[in-house]
Amino acid sequence: MMAEDPVQERHRDTPEELAERRAAVRALAREWLDAGRYRPGCDAWLRGHDPDFTRELAKRGWIGITWPRHLGGAYRSHAARLVITEELLRAGAPVAAHWIADRQIGPAILSYGTPKLQQEFLPGIAAGELTFCLGMSEPEAGSDLAAVRTAATRVPGGWRISGRKIWTSHAHESSHAYVLARSERTERKHEGLTEFIVDMRSDGVSVSPIVDLAGRHHFNEMVFDEVFVDDDRVIGTVGEGWSQVTAQLAYERGGPERVLSTYPLLAALVEATRPAAAKRPDGAAAREVGTLVARLAALRRMCWEVARAMDEGRAPVREAAVLKYLGTQFERDVIEAGRQVLDRPPRLAGGGDDEGDEAARLLGEAVLAAPGFSIRGGTSEILLTIIARGETRR
Ligand SMILES: Cc1cc2nc3c(=O)[nH]c(=O)nc-3n(C[C@H](O)[C@H](O)[C@H](O)COP(=O)(O)OP(=O)(O)OC[C@H]3O[C@@H](n4cnc5c(N)ncnc54)[C@H](O)[C@@H]3O)c2cc1C
Structure with a gap:
């Protein structure tokens, strides 16, 4: 399970520390609002995509705050993260650029990724440099997520991924995608699924916009055409994607x-x-x-x-x-x-x-x-x- 920091215990924030952090986030949100850095929005955690804003928060250590220090975090409690997220949501601040990685991809990599994968991604997410979109849903696999058909085929040194994902928020603005794919055909659909990290600059990845009813573009369709993914970019155990993603969905919801x-x-x-x-x-x-x-x-x-x-x-x-x-x-x-x-x-x-x-x-x-x-x-x-x-x- 979760990677332990080799030298630190997770810090249990006291009520005073939580109140202090809340006041700091609230004050900063107010200051940036007064300076015209953002306009408060409803649903800004999904629609307010502002990488500069994300990097500013990262400089203060407010992304990946629960992760171990050697992986870019501060090894604070989830209560400390909640204080930050509550205040940013309250302000209606544009936090979409890091939201998915901070909320669920980072924790998934921390829970199941190899030390190499953790080192490769977590400090970059915490610095606001690496951003993720979520490649779960497909045209025939939304509620029934275990029905995903995007296929991962073994090749020397890694995998070739082919398939189609839909409703992917901010795929056009993310550096990486989390992709749930079928690595084995079995009788039971919950078996044979594997989680991958795909670099959005890889050959064979194409992204096209899906415009929503307000005429805005935040959704996309992603098509993977024989995209090579290194073995090192598998999250956790091959074939165990279903139990891993179930835990991730708790973070999402x-x-x-x-x-x-x-x-x-x-x-x-x-x-x-x-x-x-x-x-x-x-x-x-x-x-x-x-x-x-x-x-x-x-x-x-x-x-x-x-x-x-x-x-x-x-x-x-x-x-x-x-x-x-x-x-x-x-x-x-x-x-x-x-x-x-x-x-x-x-x-x-x-x-x-x-x-x-x-x-x-x-x-x-x-x-x-x-x-x-x-x-x-x-x-x-x-x-x-x-x-x-x-x-x-x-
Ligand atoms: C704003 C927004 C952002 C999104 N962003 C992403 C993203 O970034 N990445 C991603 O992968 N996906 C994303 N999605 C997709 C979302 O997760 C799916 O739309 C959702 O899981 C539903 O799947 P579906 O659209 O295929 O609907 P369906 O599964 O086809 O469901 C249609 C209807 O049937 C009902 N239904 C289906 N199965 C059952 C059942 N067994 N019992 C009872 N009722 C059932 C559903 O409740 C629903 O009312 C996003 C969606 C929205 C609206």
Whole structure:
């Protein structure tokens, strides 16, 4: 399992240390906002891709903070990481460039990669230099991820990968791709899968855009045509990809981004319903927003439980599924409240008419992102299945 630092014990952050770090991240986000370095966005962890911003965070040691020191980290707790991610999400800061690598690819390499692979990738991710996209989904393999057909064939010194991945966020802007591929044909589809790291500059890799309903390009289709991948770029054990990726999905689903994608909008609603701010104080609207704030408090507690489980070395598969299921419902309810409380149409950024009405702009962003909330990272139906299985096996 996880690589231990040869000389250091993982640091257990005290409440005072966590509060100090939270204040530092909050202050920096405020400073950069005031300096015009970013505009707060809903869903900015997926759509706000800004490599310079990522490198600035990396300089402060805020990427890969839980990883051992000899691999570019600070060997801090997952609670310390949660403090950082919560504050950046709260600010609506553009963190997409490092999000996937920091959240799940780094931990996957740490859990299963050889020391050589760890040394090759983790310091670069922590420095904000290496960025990853996630090559899991295929046209006939989304919810049923074990049905992937991208094939990895053994050749001298490595593998040749051929196949097609779809809905790959930021593939056109990433230095590397994580790729789940079938390395062996067996009767049981959960067997014979292997995880690879593919350099996006390799011969045979092509990326084409898939434009979303807002006309924006963050999705892609990736095609691999006999792409050579060195043996050293296998993550973990050949054929054990399914059990490895299941643990990775807990990291993917169990973070505060499943709750806080619409936080900048919620904050705007809180402002709009303050008695001093409202033109005509509306008790019903204030109650609705207050209920959302209370629900957020409960969901944040769940995020802390997930972080605690990770600090104990567990991959909290069921807890993460519960968090994502409830979190994405919450995010949608924030949007519904936005429609009612703001009582004006959502506005689209870049449309030329969004200046001066930040709340309506945030509502516009959230409305456009919302269809993906309960789909990405596993649909709600799939999460319910995981939760139900977890309950019946107790
Ligand atoms: C914003 C966004 C970003 C994404 N980024 C990435 C990325 O970077 N990399 C990547 O690999 N993928 C990415 N995806 C893809 C995402 O993981 C898949 O869309 C998702 O897993 C669903 O797969 P599918 O689209 O094939 O839908 P399907 O699996 O075809 O599902 C269609 C519908 O059928 C339901 N369904 C399917 N099977 C069952 C079942 N057994 N029981 C009950 N209901 C079922 C589903 O819940 C859903 O409602 C992204 C998706 C979105 C929306």
